[in-house]
Amino acid sequence: MSLQTELQTLRDQAMTQIDGAQTLNELNDVRVKVLGKKGSLTEILRGMKDLSADERPVVGAMANDVRNELTDQIANKQTELETATLNEQLKSEQIDVTLPGQPAIQGQPHVLQQIIESLEDQFMGMGYQIVEGPEVEQDKYNFEMMNLPKDHPARDMQDTFYISNELLMRTQTSPVQARTLEQHDFSKGPLKMISPGRVYRRDTDDATHSHQFHQVEGLVVDKHITMGDLKGTLLAVAHQLFGEDHDIRLRPSYFPFTEPSVEVDVSWNPVMPDTKPEDIDWIEVLGAGMVHPNVLEKAGVDSSVYGGFAFGLGPDRFAMLKYGVEDIRNFYLNDVRFLTQFDQKG
Numbered sequence: 001m002s003l004q005t006e007l008q009t010l011r012d013q014a015m016t017q018i019d020g021a022q023t024l025n026e027l028n029d030v031r032v033k034v035l036g037k038k039g040s041l042t043e044i045l046r047g048m049k050d051l052s053a054d055e056r057p058v059v060g061a062m063a064n065d066v067r068n069e070l071t072d073q074i075a076n077k078q079t080e081l082e083t084a085t086l087n088e089q090l091k092s093e094q095i096d097v098t099l100p101g102q103p104a105i106q107g108q109p110h111v112l113q114q115i116i117e118s119l120e121d122q123f124m125g126m127g128y129q130i131v132e133g134p135e136v137e138q139d140k141y142n143f144e145m146m147n148l149p150k151d152h153p154a155r156d157m158q159d160t161f162y163i164s165n166e167l168l169m170r171t172q173t174s175p176v177q178a179r180t181l182e183q184h185d186f187s188k189g190p191l192k193m194i195s196p197g198r199v200y201r202r203d204t205d206d207a208t209h210s211h212q213f214h215q216v217e218g219l220v221v222d223k224h225i226t227m228g229d230l231k232g233t234l235l236a237v238a239h240q241l242f243g244e245d246h247d248i249r250l251r252p253s254y255f256p257f258t259e260p261s262v263e264v265d266v267s268w269n270p271v272m273p274d275t276k277p278e279d280i281d282w283i284e285v286l287g288a289g290m291v292h293p294n295v296l297e298k299a300g301v302d303s304s305v306y307g308g309f310a311f312g313l314g315p316d317r318f319a320m321l322k323y324g325v326e327d328i329r330n331f332y333l334n335d336v337r338f339l340t341q342f343d344q345k346g
């Protein structure tokens with residue numbers, strides 16, 4: 001077969017392949033196969049050395065024409081394929097700007113977290129530090145250092161989930177008192193701290209009890225701290241959470257780690273100057289008292305120099321009172337219809 005015929009055949013075949021290319025990749029394969037350094041056109045041109053001097057320019061010119069023709073055809077096909085791809089993409093990514101928008105649902109802190117954070121803000125404003133303690137606690141901190149030795153009957157009221165003889169799910173945030181007292185350097189100033197967190201008890205769940213709930217512990221230790229300081233602090237808390245027209249009342253109580261101990265009630269109805277004492281409804285919200293000297297001594301603090309007050313309040317109960325929630329279990333069911341009622345943004 002003469003070179004001219006070979007070139008003609010190559011041209012015809014290449015044209016068909018270019019036309020048939022479905023994708024840019026396929027088109028590129030054709031280009032490399034025909035026009036590339038090791039392509040079929042180069043292969044044919046190698047045979048030119050055997051041609052006569054007359055034939056050579058004729059075949060050379062024809063080879064050039066074929067190359068140019070194929071190059072143009074490839075460029076056209078490339079544009080065609082690129083346009084098709086772009087159109088396909090535009091079609092699939094079409095946006096209907098007239099569709100209504102989808103509102104973004106923004107979360108919010110859980111209502112109990114809101115109560116805890118507002119207490120944290122208030123106490124930080126009064127110069128308290130916020131301390132965290134472990135939920136899996138040692139018997140030593142949860143009970144013994146809080147003046148509750150192994151055989152103490154008051155342990156029964158806080159029966160809990162034991163992990164081993166010495167490790168348990170803490171029943172109260174009071175162990176953080178012992179942990180903080182041990183660490184505190186009194187030469188640098190008084191100790192004022194609160195410690196919010198989860199606590200656990202083997203209580204049977206009902207409308208006002210949960211086996212897992214929250215407490216916020218408070219502890220102030222310095223020289224010359226009095227029961228008046230405790231009452232003033234708790235009154236400030238009640239005012240902040242419930243409003244200025246709510247009062248508090250301290251009733252004698254018993255905790256092994258405070259002496260004297262009190263239970264604190266908040267007036268549930270507003271108290272006006274002319275409200276008669278018998279018309280006030282009181283609701284218990286927390287336990288408190290003056291730190292027992294044994295608790296100070298066990299943590300290495302000299303109880304003849306230092307003294308203080310402590311309290312432990314239940315934010316779950318605070319939230320129930322503040323918002324009129326009748327069943328504590330609602331806080332733990334995580335039903336969004338319930339939780340979104342306490343949207344801080346209103």
Ligand code: FA5
Nearest residue numbers: 172174203209210213285286287288310311312314317
């Ligand atoms: C204590 O736990 C003491 N550690 C509090 C304390 C601290 C007293 C420092 C003195 C000094 P009590 O068991 O009463 O006390 O619990 C304190 C508060 O936790 C209660 O007033 C109540 O608000 C809340 N509470 C107790 N048990 C439950 C429960 N099962 N579910 C929800 N809240 C509870």
